[in-house]
Amino acid sequence: MLQGHQSWVFENKPVIIGSAAIGGPFEAQGNFAADFDLLHDDLWLGQESYEKAEKKLLEQACETAIKKAGVKKEDIQFFMSGDLINQIISSSFTARTLGIPYVGIYGACSSSMEGLALASLMVDSRFATLALAGTSSHNAAAEKQYRYPTEYGAQKPPTAQWTVTGAGAGVVAQLGDGPKVTSATIGRVVDMGISDPFNMGSAMAPAAVDTIEAHFRDLNVSAADYDFIATGDLGRVGHIIARDLLKKHGIDIPEEKLTDCGMLIYKDTQPVFAGGSGCACAATTTYGHFLNRMRRGELKKILVVATGALLSPMSYQQKETIPCVAHAVSIER
């Protein structure tokens, strides 16, 4: 049901009956290694190209999530997925493998929560009994597409972020055991005029703040209603900006309650500049670490605000600024 201007309240409380996170070698050295269902020690995953490797990551995430949900893929009506590769081929090619009716989405790194919100909407409104949401990203494939080929050896400023190699997927059902999706807020596109693709955290922070503000306003909730609010991939630079903006907007979120998947996923000793990024950053952290903690009973209610920078390599070469979006999904035990 629509509540407020841009939020959905899922009255039937769709359940995430199975979820999976797959990671690469760098994620295996990170903070959440234990929360991944499968970790690859080879960035290529034995494939001929990084794009094929990314598709494999997403296929494995979807297959593992379906298996853990204890359902057959034939029983799932819809598959919602998006990624960063041109024309979202990782998602579409995975949909080809799965054979599940497919809704391709693009929200850049916000695709994880965009997909989960849409899957929950379908299940909650009884337009589906089982829906699958997934997303993926691959460090080397993203570098190649958005920045420079790695072998070019271009310098990066400290505001740059490290694209997570991985994939996350979740099966949403009308009934069953598991964390429940209770509401979602769809974000507006916000552009504060930043055009530096090596500073995406700063570009995305205002979008995250806008969505958090809308969520609180629409649902008449506050930070006190959540164990924590986790933004997707603002990194250390964007996180500080988001904090300042929230304060400026008069939204009070205690220090320990606002966190960021991009800051959590890697260890401080890993050379990731300002932190992790990419579709898989929020996806693997949510579908892996957060949901695992929820299943163990450590968390009661969280808000994941996945942030996406909606630039294309073409738009930034033409010196356009970076429009950004954030979608929030609240998950409850």
Added chain:
Amino acid sequence: MEKFIWAFIIGGSICVIGQILMDKFKLTPAHTMCTLVVTGSILGGFGLYDKLIKFAGAGASVPISSFGNQLVKGALQEAQQTGIIGVLTGIFEITSAGISAAIIFGFLSALLFRPKG
């Protein structure tokens, strides 16, 4: 000993200019490189870059700006000997070793390693 210090200072300064172009003026690495090459060739055209090399040695001859200088130097030398067409035939005269080395070593490493990024 003084020679080494000047090499360090001049070579380092050229690198600092490159870093400022990237960080402050938001030039891409390719634009930064081209700017240094063009600057080197202009200085070379006025005969100033060779003086810098004489003064700072490897500090001036190793950075990419030296490549621009050598392009111009080769073209001018050949033009003096064979006329105006020498500008075209001489431009890679001095730099051919560097360019050939880049191609050959690039090819060899591509054979040994996986070059797709």
